Amino acid sequence: MSEKLVSEIRQRLGDKVVDLHVHSPRRVYIDVAPGDLFATATVLFSGMGARYAIASGMQTADGFEVLHHFAFDSEHCVVSVRVRTESADPEFDSIAPLIKGAEFIEREMHDLLGIAFRGHPNPERLILSHDWPDGVYPLRRGRPWEGRVRKLI
Amino acid sequence: MRSIVPIGPFHPLQEEPELFRLHVDGETVVDIDVEIGYNHRGIEKVSEGKTFDQVPFLVERICGICSTSHPIAYVQAVEDIAQVEVPERARYIRTIIAELERLHSHLLWVGLAGHFLGYNTVFMWAWKYREPVLDICEQLTGNRNNYAMIKPGGVRRDLDKDRFPDVLACLDEVEEKLKMLAGAVTDDPVLHARLKGVGVLTQDAAHDYGALGPTVRASGLPLDVRRDDPYAAYDLIDWDVVSVPECDVYGRAVVRVLESLESVRIIRECLEQMPEGEIDANLKEIPPGEGIGHAEAPRGETFHYVRSDGTNRPVRHKARAPTYMNLPTCRETVVGESITDATIILASVDPCYSCTERTGVYDASTGRKRLDGKELVRLSQQKTERLRREMGR
Amino acid sequence: MGLKLKALAKSPWVFHVSAGSCNNCDIEILDCLCPRFDIERFGAVLVGSVRHADALLVTGAMNRKSAARVQKLYQQAAKPCLVIAVGSCACGQGIFKDSYALTEPLDQVLPGAVAAYVPGCPPKPEAIILGVVKALQTLQGKADE
Numbered sequence: 250m251s252e253k254l255v256s257e258i259r260q261r262l263g264d265k266v267v268d269l270h271v272h273s274p275r276r277v278y279i280d281v282a283p284g285d286l287f288a289t290a291t292v293l294f295s296g297m298g299a300r301y302a303i304a305s306g307m308q309t310a311d312g313f314e315v316l317h318h319f320a321f322d323s324e325h326c327v328v329s330v331r332v333r334t335e336s337a338d339p340e341f342d343s344i345a346p347l348i349k350g351a352e353f354i355e356r357e358m359h360d361l362l363g364i365a366f367r368g369h370p371n372p373e374r375l376i377l378s379h380d381w382p383d384g385v386y387p388l389r390r391g392r393p394w395e396g397r398v399r400k401l402i
Numbered sequence: 403m404r405s406i407v408p409i410g411p412f413h414p415l416q417e418e419p420e421l422f423r424l425h426v427d428g429e430t431v432v433d434i435d436v437e438i439g440y441n442h443r444g445i446e447k448v449s450e451g452k453t454f455d456q457v458p459f460l461v462e463r464i465c466g467i468c469s470t471s472h473p474i475a476y477v478q479a480v481e482d483i484a485q486v487e488v489p490e491r492a493r494y495i496r497t498i499i500a501e502l503e504r505l506h507s508h509l510l511w512v513g514l515a516g517h518f519l520g521y522n523t524v525f526m527w528a529w530k531y532r533e534p535v536l537d538i539c540e541q542l543t544g545n546r547n548n549y550a551m552i553k554p555g556g557v558r559r560d561l562d563k564d565r566f567p568d569v570l571a572c573l574d575e576v577e578e579k580l581k582m583l584a585g586a587v588t589d590d591p592v593l594h595a596r597l598k599g600v601g602v603l604t605q606d607a608a609h610d611y612g613a614l615g616p617t618v619r620a621s622g623l624p625l626d627v628r629r630d631d632p633y634a635a636y637d638l639i640d641w642d643v644v645s646v647p648e649c650d651v652y653g654r655a656v657v658r659v660l661e662s663l664e665s666v667r668i669i670r671e672c673l674e675q676m677p678e679g680e681i682d683a684n685l686k687e688i689p690p691g692e693g694i695g696h697a698e699a700p701r702g703e704t705f706h707y708v709r710s711d712g713t714n715r716p717v718r719h720k721a722r723a724p725t726y727m728n729l730p731t732c733r734e735t736v737v738g739e740s741i742t743d744a745t746i747i748l749a750s751v752d753p754c755y756s757c758t759e760r761t762g763v764y765d766a767s768t769g770r771k772r773l774d775g776k777e778l779v780r781l782s783q784q785k786t787e788r789l790r791r792e793m794g795r
Numbered sequence: 796m797g798l799k800l801k802a803l804a805k806s807p808w809v810f811h812v813s814a815g816s817c818n819n820c821d822i823e824i825l826d827c828l829c830p831r832f833d834i835e836r837f838g839a840v841l842v843g844s845v846r847h848a849d850a851l852l853v854t855g856a857m858n859r860k861s862a863a864r865v866q867k868l869y870q871q872a873a874k875p876c877l878v879i880a881v882g883s884c885a886c887g888q889g890i891f892k893d894s895y896a897l898t899e900p901l902d903q904v905l906p907g908a909v910a911a912y913v914p915g916c917p918p919k920p921e922a923i924i925l926g927v928v929k930a931l932q933t934l935q936g937k938a939d940e
Contacts, residue, residue, distance in 0.1 A: 272482075272691075272692075272693075273482065273485065275631055276482060276693075276694055278692075298609070300609070300612055300625065301612040302612065302696070302703070302705050302722075303612075303705050303707075303720070303722040303726070303727070305707045305718070305720035307709065307717075307718040316707065318694065318705065318707070320630070320631075320696075320703075322625050322630035322631075323630070325630055325631050325632075326631075327631070327694050327696075329694070348610065348612070349610045349611050349730065349733075350610065350611045350612030350613075350727055350730070352730065353438075353726060353729075353730060354722075354726075361446075375438065375439065376438055376439035376442040377439065377442070378439065387444060387447055388446060388447055
């Protein structure tokens, strides 16, 4: 059931698609260049009416990546859009101006991974406590808070 | 619930951080700030230190009331990586546990909504009828909450068919009460006056925010992971997605009551149709890769993403509860409404019950705090009283 | 258990606060008020202000944002106010121990204040009631029970 969907996505995204991997009939992963992220999100969310499910960021062996997960509920498929960077100070375009549902998760990825989102309407701290020091990103490799955060509040 | 509430323009805990800050002009909410992080326990990082098999115990404790939806979503993400088939009997067992949870979760919500609206007998009544459901959970799994039933590849324990007659008897009783409740909700003019047209979430706004669960199904969008990406036994049995076009708090209440009745139906079918057989695919190794699993929790889609590097621990585990998407919709549903309705609107997306008490009301022009969460509940209860008197009930 | 509660000289007034809990314990606490367990029979009341409370039921693993609130609340309580740690998280942070998002366990956030630990994940309402009764009885000098 994802074949029709996949060909429609390929057609609408054109050469923005750097790589497209069909993991299973209900799971598709698309790699795009960071510069094409906003346009890709627009196609999927506004153009094709996909539901925004969430994003997941992570530190990889050679940098950082963010996956934005879009659910095509009526086609029984989740399409995840990946952007990568090798920078030690990762930054991507925010898709929150387009999708209100992305506002929280981009703030959270900044809190926990130190990924910045250009153009976010409200880039304030979201879930870490007010006394948590800047620049300590708990989801990065290792235990970066050790020795830098007081245990007692 | 009897309680002593100090009412006044100045509250001694004024500097306390709040989940919701309502900015008001007179009686109208003109803006709302949401601050989260009060329950942040760093679960995703803790997960990286656990083996794939240990993680279900961890994620079961993300949320007490959507408890089993998290392990179900997580193990499906792992099964997605490994592309493994879960045995049919295990799929039925997962369904039964998930629907029992939906049942007692929705009853909990009905009780809380009753409390916020000033129907305290409804609170007591709903929580009384939760108890037999929790008893059944304990009989079948060993615990009232946190069932420890789900594992990658299947379930941990089988269900004892000698207990099924008790389960069916309990379901009969709960179904009877739910039907009474459905009738009460649809027939009560005071409830209609309180809930209809209140806290409206349009379809466009629901799409914008990625709203989920009963919240979105009450806005005429029949999104339900059980139907849209069937898992467990949902594609093996006959059931219906419940959706209404109302878009308001009334609609959200109706959806929860009606889908509780669907849950009863689903559990009965599962008990009847469940085949004998294996309950575990005996998944030994997770290959490198990534997987996504989602499940329809009582509040909406629970979404898990797992990355594996071929070792026995996840290298990344993203867990997203439904309330994370539903909570921000309050910007659409509460702004423009009266503070007397704020509590029930905030409660209508079914966040953690204690969260709605962490609310503060601030005067939009002076910034002074006027009310706290408990006082807001009182205003809501008083409004119902007033309506009852006016309508001669 | 019923007789024990009746033996309390004063009806216990209880305030509940969560400091980063999954809400399971909080729900089981509320369950104590509901028809099956019904502690209101014995005059036990869940009060809306900590200033009126004999006992402070605390749940949660001590998330950094919430733990400060617990400290403030305890300071405002009229003493003696017995703190009862409800649930494995409040007792010792449970499965979340060592998480970056938490501060110290409850009995170090409120040193010397915790009168009873009710472990369980979540503890059953019967266990919670028993914990409250045992703690309150220490107030009446019945330390042996």
